[in-house]
Amino acid sequence: MKYLYTDGRYQSIDKNNVSTMVQAFNYGTAAFEGMKAFYSKERGKWFLFRPDEHYRRLKQSTAMLDINFEMSLDEFISVIATLIRKNNDQNDVYIRPIVFRSQKGVGLVKPSAYGVSIFTQPIPHSSANEYRCCLVSQRRPTDGTYGVKLTGNYVLSFFSQREATNKGYDIGILLSTNGYVSEASVMNLFFVDGGKLFTPSLACGPLAGITRKSVIQLATAELGIRVIEGKYRPARLLEADEVFFCGTGSGINYARQIEKRRFNLTNVNSIARKISELLAAVTQGRVNRYSDWLRPL
Template identity: 30%
Template sequence: MREIIFLNGKFLSKKEACISIQAQGFQYGWGVFESMRAYKGEIVYLKRHLERAKISARAIGLTIPYDESKLKKFILEAARLNGFQDAYIKLIFSKSEARVDTIILVKEYFPYSAKRYKTGLRACVSSLRQNELSFLAQHKTNNYLFYQLAYLEAKNKGFDEAIILNSRGYIAEGSRTNIFLIRDNEIFTPSLECGCLNGITRRVIFDLAKRRNININEVKLALADLYNSQEAFLTNSLIGVIPLASIEKKMFRGRRNNYSLSDIFIKGYKSLLKI
């Protein structure tokens, strides 16, 4: 099937879709993006993604050239034209010489197997450190090299994900995920002040917890807190919610004993999406 890309109001083939190499977005990563999942013709939490994109664009001095209703129409049409039942959609706003380029990319998405959602992912601690004092930590900018290098470091070591600490040694987030820890039936997650992105799925976890009268503690978490947890799980807009099986050589006891508070959120999230 031919790949269709949306660029500045037009649906084009991959060969036709071009941007200027003089653009500030190309040269400096001046722009923002959102990663979304389309499932059975529905864009998961589209409104929340569009709201965050607008806030992030404004924070770095960009004005999005389309209103929310038009963007929704373009995204749905791009998903339809590419024809995937399960798709990864990337919405990009990038500074050009005289405008803000709007780009929508659609790729087929291959989710983890049901078995992987039971066994979980393996993570290491990244050697890179997040600057929690920078306002950019709160936004998904197109200059994503920091996170890409952290992820590649993990993959090169044979892990699935990298856990990033901030400059003060507290846990910030994963290279592609937010992280939640479970200890003595209490749930903890890094506060936003620690330098983590306020992920869309992170916020959904708070919604699910509130419905079930489960408290989530937003706090500063040291690496020792992670090692001393019985369980942990990771979230993002593509994978949803998935257990963290281990950090370095430490296996989480909750997974070994076939008991998991994480399952409440894994199953709850899938129920919301009707997956």
């Protein structure tokens, strides 16, 4: 990464000079997205995955901070496309747009303008991870504030990941404030039981993930698998046939262990692996009926 975008300018990363005095830096009042563009060596271009969905969620996130985000979808995509071409990382690319309250100084509720910054980071293709997981003590609120992406919310993810690491595990699994399974530290969660696919409902406080939504759509429409969104106690995970996680940057990854329960990851009929293979085919442009999920840059 050589360049980023901030408030209308493409500039070298070492010249980015957003002040530490801005409200967002001091109080976590910024909205952001995690997006991905998949690179095709054969076609020599990048394909942005579901940008309309990410833009829509970013608008929802900024609205929660009383920011009237005025950049149009077309302008948003144009800025990302220009930035990716300027950096010219011929790999899959992670994109991080941030919209932040830019008022300087102390004071949480002062009226504030906003700034926009976008940076990219290459993500070389890698195999899915197999995680050792544990339940953690942090709890996800269920009032809707965690269904969007606000920077302040991710302190909870930091604490949950740190707790899991300190316990000797790879990933932490959070429950909601009322004791139901919510999500992993930075990924949505699914589990398979009796050939059906289950995932915590948004009422349990997980992020309304774009990849989560894509998995539900693909499993239902392409694999004929019933997907049930609901409220599940932790015991359901320990009794499940499979547990897997998904996110924009991370893709689909598998639970090898949750607490003392170990999972068999050699099953050739694994539903998680079928979904992973299908999602990979879609993001690589090999499933024509989902071509509208990809925007060529």
